[in-house]
Amino acid sequence: MRKEFTPDYILENKGCYEQHQVEALSFIKKGIISIDDIIDSEILLKDKYWWVIKKCDLTIRQKQDLAISCAEIVLVIYEKNYPETKAPREAIEAVKSYLDGKTTIDELREKRTAATAAYAAAAAYDASSAYDAAYYAAYAAAYAAAYASAASAYAAAYASAAAASATYAAYDAATFNQLLFNNLKQFIKSNP
Secondary structure (H helix, E strand, C coil): CCCCEEEEHHHCCCCCHHHHHHHCCCCCEEEEEEEHHHCCCCCHHHHHHHHHHHHHCCHHHHHHHHHHHHHHHHHCCCHHHCCCCCCHHHHHHHHHHCCCCCCHHHHHHHHHHHHHHHHHHHHHCCCCCHHHHHHHHHHHHHHHHHHHHHHHHHHHHHHHHHHHHHHHCCCCCHHHHHHHHHHHHHHHHHHC
């Protein structure tokens, strides 16, 4: 995992940021910028996830692990609202099992389909975006194992977007953002 960057690298890989926005970042004047400088900065949480996923040279397995960890955080929202519906959790568990070689791709797709059905039932009952967040996180985790290269970008995007809707569930947005932030910090710490 790449953890150090030059200001030029950041400017060349700024994503949707304008040059003047990058030049105003608190860390940009340093000669070598660490991943911790970026993660602890004023950048939006979703953009921190984007940077780690897209610009830190993660392995496919690292992307899958990050997708799963995001999905598990968002799953709490779903289960608070639908404690009897196990399909999203089963989809996440199927991903882990698949990555350990204990589940086939067809079994994984079956669990993803069940998670999709659970979302549809929730959406028909209540249009709250908290349900969307849990479904997308579970779906993205399943997608992570089935189609590894792009999947964790979806999981991280859905998880960070869920922070905006977290107040519809029993979590407030600040608490949810803190969980996602801590997750990203722990991921960085545990991946050399």
